[in-house]
């Protein structure tokens with residue numbers, strides 16, 4: 642039957658009908674939300690779900706509510722046929738690929754917003770982003786009724802926001818975190834890497850290299866401010882055009898950490914631009 646997979650459904654009603662049958666049969670269900678343009682990072686989430694759940698649903702939806710007015714909604718890569726081939730090769734059961742009108746019908750008026758965690762890092766420069774994410778993820782959770790959902794540490798702040806939301810709203814789903822998948826030179830895989838020119842692609846691994854060095858310095862006792870100052874200069878020297886943020890934050894609250902303490906897990910986070918392309922990454926301080 643693998644040649645008929647994944648079944649592609651585009652309506653909430655069809656998704657619900659399929660999942661209801663699985664649940665009645667006692668199958669566990671894993672959900673992997675994506676915006677498509679699938680790469681090996683997404684596929685790591687998919688493989689994990691396939692290994693841990695009887696059935697796996699991958700959603701492909703470029704969610705307009707999480708893009709700001711000046712962001713790349715219109716140019717975001719859309720590669721549905723290729724995405725479905727990749728999912729077929731792994732044996733994914735179902736792809737949920739709704740149109741915007743299916744997710745946000747005429748009159749849609751509700752937003753889910755998470756305070757605190759969304760204020761710094763990506764939330765500071767992208768004011769509507771996490772409300773859009775929390776809203777669409779809540780919808781996907783309610784639509785799919787999965788047992789587990791898989792999220793990448795690449796978007797670490799998003800992962801914490803989703804965990805907080807699930808706890809606060811008593812959504813009955815387990816959130817599973819998956820380690821960031823990188824190219825051999827350290828660059829975190831991202832759909833947005835497709836925007837990079839060859840020269841920008843050559844500069845891009847500096848983001849991870851600098852983050853790892855900032856984390857190393859902070860772990861060795863250097864104050865965060867000094868390590869960050871070094872890192873900002875290094876990123877600009879490596880060819881980044883603009884730095885949105887470079888910070889060392891508590892791994893649970895995302896509050897800035899002035900000095901690392903081994904009993905308080907921390908991570909180094911960055912977002913920086915190569916031309917118009919905004920790349921993000923984060924690494925643990927250990």
Ligand code: AMP
Pocket residue numbers: 674675676677681682683685686791792793794795796819820821822823829830831832
């Ligand atoms: P996106 O399609 O960018 O919304 O990402 C969908 C999911 O894949 C999110 O949970 C991301 O954190 C995750 N993801 C994206 N890139 C990577 C990566 N390089 N490694 C692991 N997970 C990733």
